[in-house]
Amino acid sequence: MSIQQLRRSAVRPVERAAYRVGAVLFASGLVHLVVLVASGTSWEGPLSYRKAMTFGLSFGLTLATLAWATSFLRINEKTRTALLGAFTVVSVVEVALVTMQVWRGVPSHFNFETPFDSFVSMTLALGGAVIIVTVLGFTIAALRSTSGLSPSMLLALRFGLVTLIAALAVGAVMIADGVSLSRGGHLELAYTTAGALKPVHFVAMHAILVIPALAWLLRFTTWTERKRTRVIAATAALYAVVIAGTWLVFS
Structure with missing residues (x-):
């Protein structure tokens, strides 16, 4: 392997930072799982420790996954650093x-009871917009990419990122509907409406891990690249069916 190839295969500083931060966030989720179980409090509702748990676990896993998956893309390094750094x-x-x-004992989303709570709710919504922009940047890079990747991995990355955009769009709908209902005085309905979309949001979020990970594992088989690409295409189609089924069942 040449020095240039070694440099390409090395973990970039921004990716290393993302992995470390992702590990901390994931650990935070695990800590709150322990707190939730030990406290014996409810797993349901906007005040549950479950929310801190799920956000820690989900963001930790998604951040590390995005850093790993996008490391395969050939894009401008400054652009990569800006996008992954922002995420x-x-x-x-x-x-x-x-x-x-959660530790203050107040809802984090759709909470406009005080100026501070309103600031937190709107900051969370703004953060969601930033996340969409960063993932969209990586998605455009994947759709434009035509070299440097095997067809199976390129297909996996494209499907994973496009599906992640769809998951974020569902999240944006959840926030928009929740804010509208909350400001209209229907706080309980806001949480119920947003909660109904959580399953499809969750399933779509993790396609960026499942499909590229499968493409990476297939590299260790003796299959031809054409067969690997067919397997990825079939798996992606099945995953899309699962997403659609989740939407129909839970929405």
Whole structure:
């Protein structure tokens, strides 16, 4: 392997930072799982420790996954650093604010009771917008990419990122509907409406891990690249069916 190839295969500083931050966020989720179980409090509702748990676990896993998956893309390094750096920072902000509100005993989303709570709710919504922009940047890079990747991995990355955009769009709908209902005086309905979309949001979020991970594992088989690509295409189609089924069942 040449020095140039070694440099390409090395973990970039921004990716290393994302992995470390992702590990901390994931650990935070695990801590809140222990707190939730030990406290014996409810797993349901906007005040549950479950919310701090799920945000920590989900953002930690998604941040590390995005850093790993996008490391295969050939894009301008400054652009990569800006996109992944922004996603890392906003992940910390989202988890920190949600965790803070849980420990304060107040809802983190759709809460406009005080100026401070309103600031937190709107910051969380703004963070969601930043996340969409950063993932969209990586998605455009994947759709434009035509070299440097095997067809199976390129297909996996494209499907994973496009599906992640769809998951974020569902999240945006959840926030928009919740804010509208909350400001209209229907706070309980806001949480119920948003909660109905959580399953499809969750399933779509993790396609960026499942499909590229499968493409990476297939590299260790003796199959031809054409067969690997067919397997990825079939798996992606099945995953899309699962997403659609989740939407029909839970929405």
